[in-house]
Amino acid sequence: MKQGIKQQSILLFEKKGFSETSIQDIVEALGVTKGTFYYYFTSKEQLLMDIHLGYIDDLLERQQKIQQSQLSNRKKLEELVALLITDIANHGPSGKVFFREMRHLCEENAVEVKAKREKFRKNLERIISDGIAEHEFRQGLEPEMIAFAILGVTNWSYQWFNPTGGISADRLAGIYSDLILNGIV
Amino acid sequence: MKQGIKQQSILLFEKKGFSETSIQDIVEALGVTKGTFYYYFTSKEQLLMDIHLGYIDDLLERQQKIQQSQLSNRKKLEELVALLITDIANHGPSGKVFFREMRHLCEENAVEVKAKREKFRKNLERIISDGIAEHEFRQGLEPEMIAFAILGVTNWSYQWFNPTGGISADRLAGIYSDLILNGIV
Amino acid sequence: MKQGIKQQSILLFEKKGFSETSIQDIVEALGVTKGTFYYYFTSKEQLLMDIHLGYIDDLLERQQKIQQSQLSNRKKLEELVALLITDIANHGPSGKVFFREMRHLCEENAVEVKAKREKFRKNLERIISDGIAEHEFRQGLEPEMIAFAILGVTNWSYQWFNPTGGISADRLAGIYSDLILNGIV
Amino acid sequence: MKQGIKQQSILLFEKKGFSETSIQDIVEALGVTKGTFYYYFTSKEQLLMDIHLGYIDDLLERQQKIQQSQLSNRKKLEELVALLITDIANHGPSGKVFFREMRHLCEENAVEVKAKREKFRKNLERIISDGIAEHEFRQGLEPEMIAFAILGVTNWSYQWFNPTGGISADRLAGIYSDLILNGIV
DNA sequence: GATGAATGAGGTTTCATTCAT
DNA sequence: CATGAATGAAACCTCATTCAT
Known part of the structure; x- marks a missing residue:
């Protein structure tokens, strides 16, 4: 899951930029919720x-x-x-x-x-x-x-x-x- | 004034990045108000x-x-x-x-x-x-x-x-x- | 001019509503500036x-x-x-x-x-x-x-x-x- | 909560009108914050x-x-x-x-x-x-x-x-x- | 492990109004 | 008469983050 988040984030950051990509964007692309993100990453x-x-x-x-x-x-x-x-x-x-x-x-x-x-x-x-x-x-x-x-x-x-x-x-x-x-x- | 806003913005965008620079940052650096910014630029x-x-x-x-x-x-x-x-x-x-x-x-x-x-x-x-x-x-x-x-x-x-x-x-x-x-x- | 402003305003207020019509909209439709509006109307x-x-x-x-x-x-x-x-x-x-x-x-x-x-x-x-x-x-x-x-x-x-x-x-x-x-x- | 927001909004919209009622007005009346509003309604x-x-x-x-x-x-x-x-x-x-x-x-x-x-x-x-x-x-x-x-x-x-x-x-x-x-x- | 409700600070933008010229 | 620059308050909305469950 941690790897999945990382991979997906890279793609989104590349396409839209870091600031323009929200945590919401990332977790939505993976079909999970924000809580999951903060379980694996502190920020x-x-x-x-x-x-x-x-x-x-x-x-x-x-x-x-x-x-x-x-x-x-x-x-x-x-x-x-x-x-x-x-x-x-x-x-x-x-x-x-x-x-x-x-x-x-x-x-x-x-x-x-x-x-x-x-x-x-x-x-x-x-x-x-x-x-x-x-x-x-x-x-x-x-x-x-x-x-x-x-x-x-x-x-x-x-x-x-x-x-x-x-x-x-x-x-x-x-x-x-x-x-x-x-x-x- | 328009030139002033532009010059100041360039410096701030360079230092902090476009997304990270707020209109507030720009106008504060010039000592004017947000209204002034939008008088000269539509966005x-x-x-x-x-x-x-x-x-x-x-x-x-x-x-x-x-x-x-x-x-x-x-x-x-x-x-x-x-x-x-x-x-x-x-x-x-x-x-x-x-x-x-x-x-x-x-x-x-x-x-x-x-x-x-x-x-x-x-x-x-x-x-x-x-x-x-x-x-x-x-x-x-x-x-x-x-x-x-x-x-x-x-x-x-x-x-x-x-x-x-x-x-x-x-x-x-x-x-x-x-x-x-x-x-x- | 006062009548012109009034007529134009009526049309705009009807189409877009009072709150949604700005003074700017009104004076632009007439080709004058905001100062003119406030010369004829106090608000x-x-x-x-x-x-x-x-x-x-x-x-x-x-x-x-x-x-x-x-x-x-x-x-x-x-x-x-x-x-x-x-x-x-x-x-x-x-x-x-x-x-x-x-x-x-x-x-x-x-x-x-x-x-x-x-x-x-x-x-x-x-x-x-x-x-x-x-x-x-x-x-x-x-x-x-x-x-x-x-x-x-x-x-x-x-x-x-x-x-x-x-x-x-x-x-x-x-x-x-x-x-x-x-x-x- | 969603129902609460809706009920409260209806009362405020009736009294002050849609444009004149701010999200702030709505959430203040309910004792919650703007974020809460946008959690339940996208706009x-x-x-x-x-x-x-x-x-x-x-x-x-x-x-x-x-x-x-x-x-x-x-x-x-x-x-x-x-x-x-x-x-x-x-x-x-x-x-x-x-x-x-x-x-x-x-x-x-x-x-x-x-x-x-x-x-x-x-x-x-x-x-x-x-x-x-x-x-x-x-x-x-x-x-x-x-x-x-x-x-x-x-x-x-x-x-x-x-x-x-x-x-x-x-x-x-x-x-x-x-x-x-x-x-x- | 994972969820979903809630926060609050901060962002961009709009706009009625003022005033020196 | 009319302009155009400037104000400042307030609007809608976004978002990283927290936390009880």
Whole structure:
């Protein structure tokens, strides 16, 4: 039931937004009553936190696997881009909620999530700077800015990319890796 | 007064979000009463639409100037990236509201704004495809995906870039143009 | 202009009701501004009072002419019924407003209008009792109840009678006079 | 509680009118809060519809019993008049609300109520035309107009008749039946 | 585990009215 | 005569949350 509430909430939050989705909407979609909701969650905000953690913890874990592998930095980068893009198909709604609704977490929870988010970014930055040090990537790059750029490319995809549309996630990941590595000139 | 309400609203919407900002918040910040708000705007949504149009219309106009210039496609692209990044300094709050709160427009207004947003994207796509045709850019690129990627890089900057921080907007635009054109390898 | 405001208001009050018609509605329909309204009327209620008096004073005056005539009581009654029914064509909207919106007059004005309304009723009652005394009408009738009944028949017509429809006001007045005088058996 | 809200609302609507009675007025009179109101009714208008249906459905049902009886048409008419007049004592406030506030129903609900109201009128018309056909009533009458007249007499009574005053409902019903059947001459 | 009645704070919006110009 | 900006009270309604059962 707890999982059911969470899944349903994610879909509703994605479609209508966190503030615009009422507890009533959620329990009605599941055919239960508000009391049930408050049996499993102490507040709407706690549910949102649950969704956030589910998303970012999973992502961090899979990032770590790539990080700890013996691959080249270039390959690691490609894997990470693929990870983020293919995730849209599997956890698109979660991701959208994650990117859009963090503002509604309370101070304390926001800090915790932000820290994990930053950790993810720093890990990506690490790949860049390692790659530069090991001469896989060009010298003179600003790793932090590059990391932001890569996240921009992938995260923005949540806004428009439809995995069931004309182009596959693998293909899109390929295009983006190529762009990041080689540019357009 | 109308301008004052709009400016104040943009700041509040950016800080707290559209749904979380009440008319009361807005008028209190200005030292007027709710009646005054509704004298100038027929609804909260209309105010949001006003903000959206103010942002996208201005952007489209400036994009057109670049498009109609005699510059090379490469140079046009650089100008466009610079335009978008430096805009964060000038219209950062407007932009954030624009990217985050479109969901709160009514159907009719959403369609209008989406059309303009798409027009902007298509114009960018045009630069890419022209550049490919004229051999300024590599062959085999997918202009639409590249356009989305570029928008991802620039738009995402609204989320983190602080123009008054350590790096200037011009500098960041340079880094991003370089990345897009040449990649990191 | 004052007359224009009054006429327009009557139409709007009839269509939408007094409470549901705003000053804004009235002045917009006339292409002027609220200031203009308050130049001619001190309040919305005063306008309503104006409408009420315009209606009832006119009716009382015409009733008096009938009353003072040399006609038989039976003929007087027929004339009065005709007066009330044909009035629907000429002053239908005014009448509807009169019957429906008295509640919105302030205490003081309500008293004044009620007094005139009662006067009208008493005059009608007089015709009945005179008619009984002079053996034009049956003995044993209760003049007050009969007067209420006649007013019910005529006033209710405001609710459904469309003078431009299938039956003329004169014809309807004839039918009603016949009913009242002779019954249906 | 739902019944309590409805009863209280009827009294308030009768006294002050629908538009002039706020939800606040209703719940204050009951010593509950606004939330409670909206737990039982989705809107003020829905409450009004509830009141309307409660009134007209009951009336239609009782009318049908008379209609289906083996009484003469003359007797049926007398019963119906008695039904309507005695109803003032039992459901006077409901009736007043019914007659005065239909305008505040939304289009859809208004249509439904109007249809039932018309059905009641058509049933009455039927008694008249049957009575004419069976020579209980005079030939040459216009059943539709007579029906309107009878409704006028009875409905108007809601405006002035006080069942606890000098004359009883039964007595008034008798007077009105006599008037309708025999006229005043 | 789950229900359903109740709360109360807060939201958007409307509107009669005022008044300096 | 007429305008238009501003007010402030009050309206309807929503909703996260609580709690006895």
